Amino acid sequence: MRDQLLPVSKETAVTVTNIATGVLSPLKGFMNRADYQSVLDDMRLADDTPWTIPILLHVPSDFVAGVGDEITLVDESGAPLALLAFEECYRISRKEYAEKVFGTSERSHPGVAKLYEAPDTVIAGDLKATFEPRLPFEGITLTPAETRVLFREKRWREVVAFQTRNAPHIGHEYLQKTALSFADGIFLNPVIGKKKPGDFTDEVIVDAYRSLVSNYYPANSVVLSVLHYEMRYAGPREAVLHAIMRKNFGCTHMAIGRDHAGVGNFYKPYAAQEIFTEFPDLGITPLFFREFFYCKKCLGIANEKICPHPADERLNFSGTKLREIFSSGQRPPNEFMRPEVVDVIRSHHPAFVE
Numbered sequence: 318m319r320d321q322l323l324p325v326s327k328e329t330a331v332t333v334t335n336i337a338t339g340v341l342s343p344l345k346g347f348m349n350r351a352d353y354q355s356v357l358d359d360m361r362l363a364d365d366t367p368w369t370i371p372i373l374l375h376v377p378s379d380f381v382a383g384v385g386d387e388i389t390l391v392d393e394s395g396a397p398l399a400l401l402a403f404e405e406c407y408r409i410s411r412k413e414y415a416e417k418v419f420g421t422s423e424r425s426h427p428g429v430a431k432l433y434e435a436p437d438t439v440i441a442g443d444l445k446a447t448f449e450p451r452l453p454f455e456g457i458t459l460t461p462a463e464t465r466v467l468f469r470e471k472r473w474r475e476v477v478a479f480q481t482r483n484a485p486h487i488g489h490e491y492l493q494k495t496a497l498s499f500a501d502g503i504f505l506n507p508v509i510g511k512k513k514p515g516d517f518t519d520e521v522i523v524d525a526y527r528s529l530v531s532n533y534y535p536a537n538s539v540v541l542s543v544l545h546y547e548m549r550y551a552g553p554r555e556a557v558l559h560a561i562m563r564k565n566f567g568c569t570h571m572a573i574g575r576d577h578a579g580v581g582n583f584y585k586p587y588a589a590q591e592i593f594t595e596f597p598d599l600g601i602t603p604l605f606f607r608e609f610f611y612c613k614k615c616l617g618i619a620n621e622k623i624c625p626h627p628a629d630e631r632l633n634f635s636g637t638k639l640r641e642i643f644s645s646g647q648r649p650p651n652e653f654m655r656p657e658v659v660d661v662i663r664s665h666h667p668a669f670v671e
Contacts, residue, residue, distance in 0.1 A: 320387050323376065323401075328511060328547040330392045330450070332372060333399050335546065335562075337447035338460040342565045346443035347374040350407045353439075357417045360554065360595065367561065367596050369554040370418055373409070374442075375435040380406065382440065397448050404442040411437055419551050419583070426583055427513060428549045452545050454509060454523060459542040464504065465567035467540060473501035477570040477604065478563035480577075482508045482548060484517045484525035484662055486654045488609035488634035490533065491618045496572050496604055502538055504568050505530070509543040512670045513580075515640060519543075521665045528657045552577070552584035553592035557599070564601035571601055575608040610634060611652040643668060 325333070335341045343366060348356070351363040353371050360369045382388060386403040415422040415429045424430045452458060459467070468476055477496040481489060497503045507526055509519045517525075523543060530539050544562070549555050555578035560571040577589035585591075590605045607620040611632040615624055624631075632652055642649050648659055662668050 320389065321382065322389050322391050323380075324395075325374070325390050325392065325398065327393060329374065329390075330398055331452070331510060331545045331547065333390060333444065333447065334450040334452065336372070336444055337399065337450075338462070339565055340461060340544070340546075340562050341372060342461070344368075344372055346401060346404075347439070347441050348372055349404055349441035353407075353409065353441075357414065360557070367557065367599050369557040369561075370549060370551060371414065373439040374401075376406070376438050376440050377436055378438045380438060380440065382406065387445065388440075388442070396451070398450070399447040400445040401440075401442045402445050403440060406438065406440045408437050409439060411435075418549075418554055421583055425581070426550065427580060428551055431549075453519070454543050457523060457541065457543050458545065459540075459566075461565045461567065464540065464542065468502070468567050471502060471537060471540075475500040475570065476502050476504055476568045477572055478504045478506055478560075478566065478568040478601075479572045480506050480508060480544070480559050480563070482512070482516065482522070483636060484522050484654075485529050485658060486634045486639065486649075487611065487618060487652065490529065490655070491609045492572060492574055492606050495606065496570070497538060500570065502540065504563065504566060505539055505541045506544045506563065506566070507541075508546050508548060510545055510547045512548075514670050516670045517662075517668060518665065518670055521662055521668050524661045524665070525658045528661045529655060532657050533655060548578070550578060550580035550583075552579045553589045556589035557592060557596060560593075560599060560601050560603060564599070568601060570604050572606060573603045574606045608633075640669060 336344055348371055355361055355363045356368050356371050362368045382403040388401045388403055390398045392398055411432050412422050419426055419428050477500045479493050493503055507522045530541055556573055563571050573590050575586050593603045607622045609618055609620050612619045612624050612626055612630055614626040614630045
């Protein structure tokens, strides 16, 4: 048996923390070949547990270790993160991974591009011990153990999770409040981590949600906590993984909207809802929502399921349009975004990832 150090990226360090704290339960480490292949082919672990995206630890092609070796994972500063009990080393086909997980091998897809930047050699093994992580937004980061206790203390039996990687506009708010209308509480869980150029910065997202909750939600109806996680933009498969993670936090329901976890035109608008028919044993109930918009004829927020009016009567909540408005120094109309949220966004420089 021998010990060795393995430096890992910031994103892998976050994955280590998510495994250790139970966000990625039932995983106890990085996937072996059997689990990896089963996830690719069947969207389940080898023991038939639902799981849709491989969780891998990429290493250089010349990496050498023996079964039982202890590997110390260290972050970019050299600080120890965890001890990994080495199980096996194997190579993956990045093309097969891309086509089965992302539905495309085109490198214009950010998840595919990221995959092809990584080595095709990976190692498997459970985490034997972990060290205290150093993550930003510590005061607004709750673990699954903490949220489960908190939900019990609040006597919430039905909890709806809502994931976002954007500052909230009126469409988001109405989706959340529609879900909240028949649940005991809502778990607002913005994603914090690596973003694409043009996305809102993490600081903007957190401050905007704090403002929205304090000004527009009843007391004791919301728990706001960030999720440290790197988006894969894997559309339907990632929507299922997002639901699994929120089940681990103790949520009973997960809101799934239009183009959840999508990017560009790689997925059909409601593909991330249709995939859930394949997982009757998921353990969390998905709630499907159509896209909300402001209807000039209805004089209020609606969606295509309840509004009969044509597209030219609708003000759509477009992220691209939002960026254009803020970049030009203007304010979005109140029908688009709460004024308090607008003030928060305008107070940040820059407000978007460059």
